[in-house]
Amino acid sequence: xxxxxxxxxxxxxxxxxxxxxxxxxxxxxxxxxxxxxxxxxxxxxxxxxxxxxxxxxxxxxxxxxxxxxxxxxxxxxxxxxxxxxxxxxxxxxxxxxxxxxxxxxxxxxxxxxxxxxxxxxxxxxxxxxxxxxxxxxxxxxxxxxxxxxxxxxxxxxxxxxxxxxxxxxxxxxxxxxxxxxxxxxxxxxxxxxxxxxxxxxxxxxxxxxxxxxxxxxxxxxxxx
Ligand code: SAM
Numbered sequence: 298x299x300x301x302x303x304x305x306x307x308x309x310x311x312x313x314x315x316x317x318x319x320x321x322x323x324x325x326x327x328x329x330x331x332x333x334x335x336x337x338x339x340x341x342x343x344x345x346x347x348x349x350x351x352x353x354x355x356x357x358x359x360x361x362x363x364x365x366x367x368x369x370x371x372x373x374x375x376x377x378x379x380x381x382x383x384x385x386x387x388x389x390x391x392x393x394x395x396x397x398x399x400x401x402x403x404x405x406x407x408x409x410x411x412x413x414x415x416x417x418x419x420x421x422x423x424x425x426x427x428x429x430x431x432x433x434x435x436x437x438x439x440x441x442x443x444x445x446x447x448x449x450x451x452x453x454x455x456x457x458x459x460x461x462x463x464x465x466x467x468x469x470x471x472x473x474x475x476x477x478x479x480x481x482x483x484x485x486x487x488x489x490x491x492x493x494x495x496x497x498x499x500x501x502x503x504x505x506x507x508x509x510x511x512x513x514x515x516x517x518x519x520x521x
Contacts, residue, residue: 307357313345316357320373324359330377334385338407339377344370346428347400366418368513370398371460375510377404379481382494382507383456385409390451392473394444394515395460399425399432405458406434413437413451415444417516445517447473454478462490462512467519471495471502483512487521 307319321340330336345356347370352362361369380401385391385408393402396416402425405412414437416422422441429437440448444459445467452473459470459482466482474480474497483490492507514521 306359313343313356317343320357320359324374325377328374330374330381332381332384334387334408335377335381335404338380338404339373341407342400342403342432344373344400346432347398347403364398364421365424366421368397368418368421370400371512376401378508379458379460379492380404380408382481382492383458383479385456389455390453392448392451392454392457392470393460394447394457394470396422396425396439397460399429401458401460402429402437403432403434406437409436409456411436411438413440413448413454415440415442415448417441417443443517445469445515445519449473456480457482459483459515460512461515461520462487462510463515463520466493466495466504467515469519471497474502481507483510487514 307316321336345353348356348362360372364370389409390411391405391409393414396402396414402414419441426439447469453475455475455478457470457474457480462483470480478497480495482493484493485491489511492510494505494507496503
C-alpha cells in the first residue's frame with residue numbers, strides 16, 4: 298500500500314503553473330511515475346480548469362476532490378499511474394469509462410490518437426465536454442450511457458481505462474479490447490479496490506493486481 302501520509306505538501310504562495318510543476322516533481326516523479334510522456338501530459342493539463350469554481354484554490358491538493366453529482370476528480374498520482382500502465386505511444390484508440398470532470402480524458406487526449414469516453418450522468422458529460430473544448434482537445438468523442446457495456450460501435454480499442462470501481466472485470470470491456478491491448482480497472486468492494494491490469498493476447502486475457510485504490514462505483518449492468 299502506498300503511504301500517502303508522508304508526501305510533502307506544496308509550499309504556499311505558488312501560481313497554478315508553479316503548483317503544477319511542483320506536483321509533477323514531488324507528487325508524481327518522486328513517487329515512481331517515470332514515463333516522460335505521461336509527466337509531460339500531467340504538466341500540460343491545468344487541473345484548475347476541471348474542478349468546481351469553489352474548490353479552484355485547492356486544485357493541486359494531493360487527493361481526489363468532489364465534483365458535481367456526488368462524484369470525484371481523481372488524485373493526480375492515480376491518474377498518472379493508470380495512464381502510465383497503458384504504455385501509450387501516441388497512435389492508439391483509447392476507451393475511457395467514467396468521464397467525470399474530463400481531467401483524465403484531457404491527459405489521454407495528449408497521449409493517444411483518439412479517445413472515446415463514456416459517462417452515465419448527463420450534467421457531468423455536458424460540463425466535461427465544455428471544459429475539454431476550452432482545453433482544446435479535438436480528438437475526443439463523448440457518449441452518454443452505461444459504460445460497463447463499453448462502446449461496441451468503435452471497438453476494438455488498444456487501451457481501456459475505467460475510472461470507477463467494478464466488482465469484477467466487466468466482460469464487455471475485455472471483449473472490446475484489441476489483441477495486444479491493455480485495460481486498467483479498479484476491482485473490489487464498493488469501498489476499496491485494487492487496480493487490475495488486463496493484457497489481452499489472442500483469446501487469453503491475463504489479469505495482474507497493481508496498487509490499492511478507492512474509487513466511486515461503476516453503476517451499470519456489469520458493475521454494481
Ligand atoms: N476520471 C475522472 C476525472 O478525472 O474527473 C474521474 C471520474 S469519477 C472518479 C468516476 C465517474 O464514473 C463518475 O463521473 C461516474 O458518474 C462515472 N460512472 C459510474 N458508473 C458509470 C457507468 N456505468 N458508465 C459511465 N460512467 C460511469
